[in-house]
Amino acid sequence: MSKLASRSLRGRRRLSMLAVAGLIGMVLAAGCSTHGAPGSAATSAGQNSSSPGSSSQNSSSQSSSVPASAAKPPCQQYACTPQPPVALNADYAVRLWSSSATAASGVQNLRSTPVLELVRTSGGTSQHVQWWVGRLGYGWTATLVCAAGQHPNCVVSSSVGSHAGNAEVVQLRGSALVSSPATGVTFDSGVPRAADLDGDGYLDVAGLDNDYKPSFATGHNFWTTYRLTGGALHQTGCAPWQSSRQAAPTKLLTGPCPMMPSD
Numbered sequence: 001m002s003k004l005a006s007r008s009l010r011g012r013r014r015l016s017m018l019a020v021a022g023l024i025g026m027v028l029a030a031g032c033s034t035h036g037a038p039g040s041a042a043t044s045a046g047q048n049s050s051s052p053g054s055s056s057q058n059s060s061s062q063s064s065s066v067p068a069s070a071a072k073p074p075c076q077q078y079a080c081t082p083q084p085p086v087a088l089n090a091d092y093a094v095r096l097w098s099s100s101a102t103a104a105s106g107v108q109n110l111r112s113t114p115v116l117e118l119v120r121t122s123g124g125t126s127q128h129v130q131w132w133v134g135r136l137g138y139g140w141t142a143t144l145v146c147a148a149g150q151h152p153n154c155v156v157s158s159s160v161g162s163h164a165g166n167a168e169v170v171q172l173r174g175s176a177l178v179s180s181p182a183t184g185v186t187f188d189s190g191v192p193r194a195a196d197l198d199g200d201g202y203l204d205v206a207g208l209d210n211d212y213k214p215s216f217a218t219g220h221n222f223w224t225t226y227r228l229t230g231g232a233l234h235q236t237g238c239a240p241w242q243s244s245r246q247a248a249p250t251k252l253l254t255g256p257c258p259m260m261p262s263d
Contacts, residue, residue, distance in 0.1 A: 066127065066128040067125070067126065067127060067128065068117070068119045068126040068127060068128045069126070070128070071117065071128035071131075073097050073115055073117065073131065074115060074131050074133055075097055075099050075112055075113075075115045075133075075139055078099035078100060078103070078109045078111075078112040078139060078140075079099065079100035079103075080097040080098055080099040080100070080112070080115060080139060081097065081098055081100075082095050082096075082097050082098075082117065083095050083096045083097070083098060083144070085119060085121070085126075086144065086146045086148075086154070087121070087148055088146060088148050088152035088154075088172050089148060089149075089152055089172070090121075090122065091120060091121065091122040092118060092119065092120055092121060092129070092152070092172060092175070093118075093119050093121045093126075094116050094117065094118055094119070094144070094146065094154060094170075094172075094177065095116070095117050095119065095144075096114065096115070096116055096142060096143075096144040096156070097114075097115040097116070097117060097139075098139065098140060098142060099112035099115075099138075099139030099140045100140060101140040109138075109139065109140065110138075112138060112139030112140065113133060113134040113135065113136065113137055113138070113139050113158075114133075114134035114137055114139050114142035114156045114158050114168075115131060115132070115133055115134070115139060116131070116132040116134075116144070116154070116156065116170065116177060117130070117131060117132075118130040118131075118132065118172070118175075118176070118177050120175075129175060129176075130175075130176055130177055132170060132177040132179070134156055134158070134166075134168055135168065135181065135184060136158075136160050136166045136168075136184070136186070137156070137157075137158030137159065137160045137165075137166040137168075138158055138159055138160060139158070141158045141159040141191065142156055142157065142158040143156070143157050143158070143191070144156055145157070145194040145195070145203060146203075147196055147201060147202065147203050149201055150201065151171070151201055151202065152171065152172040153169060153170065153171045153172070153201075153202055153203055153228070154169070154170045154171075154203070155167050155168070155169055155170070155194030155203045155205060156168050156170060157191050157192050157193070157194060157205075158191065159190075159191050160186065163188065163189060163190065163216075164186055164187060164188055164189070164190075165186070165187045165189075165190050165191035165192050165207060166184065166185070166186050166187075166191075166192075167184065167185055167187075167192045167194060167205045167207070167226075168183060168184040169183040169184070169202075169203065169205070169228055169233065170183075171183075180231070180232075182231060182232035182233065183228065183231070183232060183233055184233070185205060185207075185226055185233050187207035187208055187209055187224075188208070188209050188210040188216065188221075189207075189208035189209065189210055189221050190207065190208050191207075192205050192206060192207030192208075193205070193206050193207065193248045194206075195248075195250075197225060197227075197249065197250065197251050197252045198227065198251070198252050202227075202228045203228070204225055204226060204227050204228070204252060205225065205226040205233060206223060206224070206225045206226075206248050206249045206253075207223075207224065208221045208222070208223060208224075208241055209221065209222055209224050209238075210222075211258040211259075211260065212260065213258075220240075220241075220258070221241040222238050222239065222240055222241050222257070222258060223238060223239045223240070223241055223248070223249055223253060224237070224238045224239075224253065224257060225237065225238075225249055225252050225253045227252055235257065236252045236253055236254060237252070237253035237254040237255045237256070237257065238253055238255050238256065238257035238258065239253045239255050
């Protein structure tokens with residue numbers, strides 16, 4: 001089984017566990033005023049792109065005639081606010097909308113996921129083009145890193161569950177942000193980092209995983225990196241994790257990876 005397929009199976013197992021934790025958390029949150037247990041969130045579906053390196057889009061409707069200042073974000077129920085726009089090229093910019101960590105009732109916004117807005121900036125005005133809604137991750141922990149140029153692409157990273165992290169690669173194709181489940185990856189031990197580790201113009205993802213030997217609590221963390229090729233993130237290799245003072249990888253890893261429970 002390939003690294004991508006194997007990772008996909010492990011991801012489904014972990015996401016199922018996180019989803020169960022989220023449902024439990026929402027039940028607990030509904031019955032008290034304190035914060036509930038973390039959980040996962042909703043998804044959305046959209047158009048497709050057949051460009052090399054791109055994939056299906058998970059986004060809401062598009063409109064190029066609405067001023068950016070007047071567009072209503074899909075996360076407005078979570079009191080989200082826009083971050084400064086990040087230029088993708090001469091015509092488009094993207095901005096992250098960050099949700100409030102808690103609702104008006106004081107309960108955590110467990111259903112909020114990261115939200116991006118694509119804005120057309122040419123012509124001296126900012127016009128709303130599209131909303132992109134993340135499949136997983138807490139909207140109040142999301143961060144955005146982008147690489148402008150010939151093939152604009154971004155990585156949205158966020159925490160999920162009690163100790164996991166998620167990253168989704170989003171690409172600008174024509175006048176749309178596109179992504180798919182194959183361009184997302186989850187990690188067991190914290191929020192992943194995004195950087196172009198091989199200088200190809202596309203952002204790579206580095207994060208910490210756990211070998212679960214014999215369990216997460218007593219297992220060992222290790223670094224692993226993923227590279228975007230053929231419209232999907234592929235694991236390139238791993239390296240031991242030494243301590244919290246250790247810096248994230250600055251190049252794609254090629255070392256052997258620990259055998260995982262589902263391998």
